[in-house]
Amino acid sequence: MKFVIYFILILAAAAIWQLVRVVELSAKLKGVDPNKVTDKDNKLNSRLMFLFMIFLWIFSLWCLFNYKDRLLPVSASEHGIDIDWLLNFNMIIIWIVFLVTNSLLFIMAWKYYGRSDRKAAYFAHNNKLEMLWTGVPAIVLFVIIFMGIRLWNRTLEPADSKVRIVEVYAKQFSFTARYSGDDNKLGKANYRLIMDANVLGLDSSDVAGHDDVIISDTLFIPVNEEVNFRFRSQDVIHSAYFPHFRAQMNMVPGMETFFHFKPVVTTEEMRKITGNPEFDYVLLCNKICGAAHYNMQIKIVVGTKEQYEAFMNRHTEFLPAEKTAQVK
């Protein structure tokens, strides 16, 4: 079988080879350079350029209309709504630029194909035109820059200290959540204290940590309440990516990073919006971190305040064995 395939491939290559030679030799006999571009070639390729333009329109717009319903659903966070708005605004601009400039290019290529009886125009520069296409992009870009920076600063403004702090801790290849408890303070941690029973390396001598709650299968957050995530990593860089909330922050060993946002759509509501009764929010790892990078995730649930409290009551506070021992 394999042999047959190789055989056919070799035959095909030989056939092309011979064909090329025949064409080149016959042209040589006629005394013309077979690889010199002719008027016929120019016409053919200029038409193909035009067809390519049509292909590009159809293909790009087909992608857009065919795929647009499979993109992320409406933002589940407050700032995400602004991000989506700005994204759409910029998208409209770049779609227009993409279609118009590409079309201009292909139309030029189609219209001005070479003919032996023609000569090109001598047009080396024109200050007005050049000012035009320096100035217009500059103005548009300044608008884009201004709006982008404004939203960026608003989104990343440090959170108020009253905002609930939740830690997300990463290691190859899982996430663990730690809630700060009633005092809204996370207890200290030190990587040298890490062991099987104390994956986060919590320091039990810090009383602030005694009411911390560690949960490793679900990240539960109440709706309509700002939450300030603190990220840490045990081994390599990971990235906490919340696609539905338009949020992302790298998790860097040796460093604490933060991102805060306000979820505004519960899991229940999002199930209705997406028409998918099995829908779940998810936090995924978005920085290459090893062989199982493709499967590093934790489920996120956004619920009402009551649901949140019920959920938290089902989980116990941080009372590691060694700590209880110490206290005694």
Added chain:
Amino acid sequence: MAADMHAHSELHAQSLEHDAHAHHGHHDDHEHHESFVSKYIFSMDHKMISRQFLITAVIMAVVAMVMSIIFRLQLAWPGEKFAFINAVMGDKWGPDGVLDPNAYMALVTIHGTIMVFMVLTGGLSGTFSNLLIPYQIGARDMASGFMNMLSYWFFFLSSATMTISLFIEDGAASGGWTVYPPLSALEKAMPGSGLGMTLWLVSMSFFIVSSLLGGLNYIITILNMRTKGMKMTRLPLTIWAFFVTAILGVLSFPVLFSCALLLIFDRSFGTSFYLSDIYIGGEALSQSGGSPILFEHLFWFLGHPEVYIIILPALGLTSEVISVNARKPIFGYRAMITSILAIGFLSFIVWGHHMYVTGMNPFLGSVFTFTTLLIAIPSAVKAFNYITTLWKGNIQFTPGMLFAIALVSTFITGGVTGIILADSALDINIHDTYFVVAHFHIVMGVSAIFGMLAGVYHWFPKLFLRHMNKNLGYLHFWLTFISAYGVFFPMHFLGLAGVPRRYYTNMEFPLFHNLQDINVLITVFAILGALAQIIFLFNFFYSIFRGTKSSQNPYGANTLEWTTPMANIHGNWPGALPEVHRWAYDYSKPGEEADFIPQTVPLRDGEEDGGGHH
């Protein structure tokens, strides 16, 4: 001041001319005694070195392309068995024809490294800077033929080391071409971070040496060895592009070297430049106080200029190919030079846009957003100038011209998505997704490959004295152009749906299940595109030996390389060096019989140089 410098360099050029001339005569006598080794292997001739770079790069490109087909098969049909995968990867990395997850990571990493560095940096600059700088400025060779030879051999060592690293026990480096520590620093983090990563670093060190030797040579040659009359403002845009590229390389590669050196220390000597507070493999590491973010800053201080090191030569080649084949002067020559310089400068102050979500200070993020978006202005100017160059042209659709036009298209398409990514607020949600993969493949990968192919088709007569087959070229072009868009355009939508890059499979997330048909479409186009390259390879190697012989100036071009005889002789010109009297772009000048006036033709009485009017 400018005039001063000019006079000075002209003097220089003259004295060099004398030297080179004497030297040259000497060579002529001895030409026949040249041994095989000094002619084909340790050659110091810029033309031979150019061919060595090109052929090495073509081979490396094939390796990297086959890798991409393997991982695309896995992404489109995860877990499916492919005899092809087993045949290429063997039983260890492709048992039963299913790609191993670690092997996937290694393939992605080495694919990216080879494409970015070996093919599009070494291959592109190495081939065309070497070929065209002496030719187009009217010099007999590079300033230092010996350094130039070393530059190639370091490049060869680098390519060979990278290739060998694929065959070692634990697999090649697998932390992504950006090799962020701690992942790349700790063997316990992934198998590829052991010997594989060591070889990666060795290979990159060779590469940096090669790049610096080459770059310094290019800069010195352009500054000092221009022939009489070749003012900086008469240089073809190709040379301007190579010049700025070389400067970027010389300024940024040393930073990559320090970046890599510190990583080597962390890996082998227990230092903690990049490491802190790490617990891995059941053990708390003693290193503390370092920061992986430091690595990212150093890496991207090279990394961003690097992307322009890749695209500027491609744009330079395109400028020349478009102008020659449109039979028109390049539109806005001075604006093009200004744009190249502006891009070169700005490319050094935007690196932070790769790090918006590393926890950087929001103010700093704002600054990088601002500088990054500024780069879009000179880029836009270039695109519009290309389009205007075609306007009212008399376009000769050589395969080279087709690729040059296609480059303008992909440069636009990839450039506009850069505007989204540059916007820090928007980057939060698309950083490290397939949107980024789509962006940089179109704007850098595809565009630069197109520029390189345009160069190969166009300058094949100067490389191998023959033509490549035109009709195979057309077939190759159209299939490649369609598949390039077919592969990379849909990727934007994967990114907007939240799909992260560097995932072995997307099937672990129900969220992505309904996107699988997009992955299949992409892979089908990727296979089509790869098959189209077989046509190119055939045409390339066939034409080296059997292609039709080219005449001396087959396109009717103005630049100096077409005034050399159709033989690869030492010193390029058998007699005196040509003297330059005008800029390179007098095509279809009104009142002239021919539609081109070579740079060696003196200005007529009252004729203005440089396309100037009003």
